[in-house]
Amino acid sequence: MKNTNQTLGEFIIENQKSFKYTSGELSRLINSIRLAAKVVNHEVNKAGLVDIVGDYGGKNVQGEDQKKLDVYANETFIQTLINREIVCGIASEENDNYITIQGNNKDHKNKYVVLMDPLDGSSNIDVNVSVGTIFSIYRRVTPVGQPVEMEDFLQPGNQQVAAGYIIYGTSTMLVYTTGHGVNGFTLNPAIGTYYLSHPDMKFPDDGRIYSINEGNYIHFPQGVKDYIKYCQNQRDEDPYTSRYIGSLVSDFHRNMIKGGIYMYPKSSSAEKGKLRLLYECNPIAFIAEQANGKASDGFQRILDIKPTELHERVPFFCGSKKMVEQAESFMKAAHPTQ
């Protein structure tokens, strides 16, 4: 059993040696995310008290209204990462194009690129429902110079070196992986320190919670309808239950602890689904697989999908391995040519 009084800082140092070919930059990168998360958490926690909630007036690349906290979170993470000379580029849900960072490193030798959704589920902010930050980290492929979109940002999810999320909920947690399992840290806001509260997180192999926006039911592919009906018809001693918060990080986090599946399939109104491959599905899929779970688009492994554009969307089925495999069996039966 790992020491659960360990702080995140101690954990990073202790596990430093498990990071392949890095001399501390990845640790410093995760530390900078830890710091930015504390700053954002402070604002999220008082969102109802100050004039920082509500529409910013801008729209992001998805055409969605930008909430002020969206913009604040985006700027906070970007500035924190820029200041540390570790990252050569950042892509964000809130920015149409990626940002390149030179800093003092005149030949752009910073090793990592970061892709993020700075405040996922932000439509929940003004109704006091938990929201989250999702991040994905890759080593750059091009050796020096400005990062290049195709080589450095559009890498398949199986190339991630780290991924994680912060959930700003009843407590604030940072959950991440560097490819050696998943660990969760809870923030003690009184002293601003994260403690290892959930060591070695694992999905239960099976579960009874399914998370999907059933308001879209009539627009779902037949395979999804068949799976939902399968869940609803299981009236044994341990029936299925529907739980959907409308915040990916919150639904995923609960399902990882209790067992469950999250689905955002394509529909007649969203041909590729809603979730973005690069900074929502890939990082969550990396965490899911590291926790013995599974993530696919209903047919193929999410982490093997070769991205073609920064903000592309994919259908998303993620959670307990047996539940995802069950859902996939309905998808393959109903859509044999896909």
Ligand code: P6P
């Ligand atoms: P819908 C939030 O906007 C988000 O990207 C996820 O966090 C969440 O699970 C999903 O969209 C909710 O979408 O269409 O059900 O409101």
